[in-house]
Amino acid sequence: MSRHYRIVLHIGTEKTGSTALQGALYRHRMLLQSHGLAYWHSPGRQEARGLASAALDDQAGDDYLEQLGCMDTASREAFRQRELADLQSMLEGLPPSVHTVLISSEHFHSRLRQPGQLQWLKQILAPFSQQIEVVVYLRRQVDLVASFYSTHLKNGGSQKLENVARSTCHPRNHYYNYHMVLDLWSRVFGEEALRVRLFDASFLEGRTIQEDFLSLVQCPEVAIHAMSAPERHNESLIPAGQVMLRALNMQVAGLSQDEVQEHDCLEALRHDLIREYRGSGLQLKAADANSLQTHFEASNEWVRQRWFSDRARLFDPVEEAYGQGRGPLQDMTSAQLTLAEAVVAALAKRVEEGQPLTDLDPCANWFRDLAVQRETSAPNTALRLMTLAHRIRPRGPFIARKLEFYRERMPAQPSSGMNALWRHLRDLLRS
Known part of the structure; x- marks a missing residue:
């Protein structure tokens, strides 16, 4: 008979310090386990990238699966079964002292956009779960697109930041619309399962995502202190x-x-x-950033009312000095x-x-x-x-x-x- 755990699913969003968090969880996984928390990661990786890809249907495009050569239905199903077997083996082999399982991938946010994909994820976790919590960090959209720009260039893109912002950063895009993201996960896992956080130093517990997340999952203070050595995982370019x-x-x-x-x-x-x-890259000019951010007022207000009713607004307004000093x-x-x-x-x-x-x-x-x-x-x-x-x-x-x-x-x-x-x-x- 399967044991049941509290499963904490960290879904991103992208560009909110996920790499730093996953690196800390991976390196200190034995320390975590000694305090009753187990960290699962896809084979050969430091996070659960494979599980996000496994949740996709066979027709969905995915760069990770393409890199592995999983292009047809049979190879994708074989990959899916390997991923699930590794997860099941880990969950069944945990010592009795473990009560919480941590799973993290920002690709849950960026890749999974259909209810059926989330239903599949919930279904494979259900036999092992006493409860499932979904942790998500939100970042002001104009900051997110500026951080995404380096990824665009690393992937061979050649557009200017302003063009990338205009063509992608709008409320119709699931990647930037937190109303869409949270409504989707709420409908499948339940609104009460969501733990919504703001990726802002003034909001985070301990001012870093590592300390905030570890506090959220009730990791003992002694372990949080041991895992909180300053480190920088900046994937952007100056x-x-x-x-x-x-x-x-x-x-x-x-x-x-x-x-x-x-x-x-x-x-x-x-x-x-x-x-x-x-290092830190280009930002939009203040006027352009402000204009872009206003498009998200309605969707951000929906989020504020449900999870941050004590705040006057979800994100701080764009400052007049925005975009200066980065050149x-x-x-x-x-x-x-x-x-x-x-x-x-x-x-x-x-x-x-x-x-x-x-x-x-x-x-x-x-x-x-x-x-x-x-x-x-x-x-x-x-x-x-x-x-x-x-x-x-x-x-x-x-x-x-x-x-x-x-x-x-x-x-x-x-x-x-x-x-x-x-x-x-x-x-x-x-x-």
């Missing part, structure tokens, strides 16, 4: 990285099938940009600078000498301003940065004057152009 990645994506999309070597070179640069340029580079590491030189060199190959690299134009301002900041403390670095700015915007008068001044003062050749690209590729081959 603005310069986003601009360069977008330009590389456009270049890759324009290659023919015969240009294999150049394709591989650009893909290597894409991979390195994603690794080296992590200029504060500094660049040596690896970031060398990589930027390699990216500019690769993109310049297809542009006639003396012509601007228009897709990188925002970077010209950032490289220029950082060069001016560093011209006294690090003149060689300033020369390299201004050389980049000049190659991107060769007709900029201020950039040209500054570059001439730097060269007269320090005639050493900057590390740029094709030499930088080949050095970077050489280092890649050695690593």
Whole structure:
């Protein structure tokens, strides 16, 4: 006879610190189990991505299943059965001291959009559940789309942030409409099963999602303290990285099938940009963000009335300073600078000498301003940065004057152009 547990299903949403939470739960799963909480994850992963995919019907598109080669009905059913067998084996093998099972995947939010998919999930958990709680974190929609933008670029996208926001961030899109999301899960699991939280430091218990979630599932304070070491799981890219990645994506999309070597070179640069340029990315301008956010007033008000009646509004209004302070580079590491030189060199190959690299134009301002900041403390670095700015915007008068001044003062050749690209590729081959 199956034992029954309190099952806590964390469904996201996406871009609310889920990776950091799942990493902490995975690394400390033995500590959790010693306090009566078990953490289940899909085989080979740190979260329950496979269970979200298993809940999909056989016709639904899913990038994870495609990566595994599960493209037809038979292979999908075999995958589904493997996932369920692993879950069942774990639940049946837990020691008697375990009373709560934690399951987490933000893909429950983003992938499961039909009642039948949630009914299947509830049905496979029911034989082991004393009660099922559904935990969900909500983030202001304009913040969500800004965080999603780096994912768009990592997946090969080439649209600007403003275009992505206009085309995707609207109340008709389940991904952003919390009324749709919560109503769907309420209808299947019951409104009383939902634990709705706001992804906001002023709201979260302990100011991090890890501490908030662990407090919510009644994890002992001693374990919460042990699992609350500061860590950063920022999957976004800083603005310069986003601009360069977008330009590389456009270049890759324009290659023919015969240009294999150049394709591989650009893909290597894409991979390195994603690794080296992590951080907070672009935001919409305040006026655009405010206009976009007003479209969600009705759906957000529905959520507020049911779960946050003590608040005047679900999310704080968009600030006048929104979107400012995310553009200029504060500094660049040596690896970031060398990589930027390699990216500019690769993109310049297809542009006639003396012509601007228009897709990188925002970077010209950032490289220029950082060069001016560093011209006294690090003149060689300033020369390299201004050389980049000049190659991107060769007709900029201020950039040209500054570059001439730097060269007269320090005639050493900057590390740029094709030499930088080949050095970077050489280092890649050695690593």
